[in-house]
Amino acid sequence: MNIMGKIAEDHAVIYVRRLGYRILARNFYTKYGEIDILAYIDREVVCFEVKASTSTVYDSPGLRVNRLKILKIQKCFEAFISRFQQYEHYSCRIDVIAVYIKGNTLYDIQHFKNVQLFEL
Numbered sequence: 001m002n003i004m005g006k007i008a009e010d011h012a013v014i015y016v017r018r019l020g021y022r023i024l025a026r027n028f029y030t031k032y033g034e035i036d037i038l039a040y041i042d043r044e045v046v047c048f049e050v051k052a053s054t055s056t057v058y059d060s061p062g063l064r065v066n067r068l069k070i071l072k073i074q075k076c077f078e079a080f081i082s083r084f085q086q087y088e089h090y091s092c093r094i095d096v097i098a099v100y101i102k103g104n105t106l107y108d109i110q111h112f113k114n115v116q117l118f119e120l
Contacts, residue, residue: 044092
């Protein structure tokens with residue numbers, strides 16, 4: 001992971017905690033890939049994909065999370081559940097957090113909830 005990615009994930013963790021989520025794991029690696037942040041609130045586990053941007057013009061980070069990435073996150077989540085079965089009855093969703101950074105300073109955060117695959 002590059003330094004900007006690390007800074008973005010650190011800001012995302014602070015943001016997620018402020019919303020009341022409890023962090024389960026950061027950079028959860030499996031043979032299928034990685035989940036940047038795993039957290040839960042109530043009885044829902046959320047897989048957060050963090051996207052960093054240095055542009056002050058808002059791009060569309062959701063467009064950078066393609067079908068393959070979503071499928072990899074789903075496979076990683078299945079691996080997580082096989083290891084941590086106490087969460088198997090929790091619902092799950094995938095969120096994208098866009099972290100906009102100027103220099104080493106946080107510029108803004110956008111949170112896109114429940115990113116799904118759309119067939120065109």
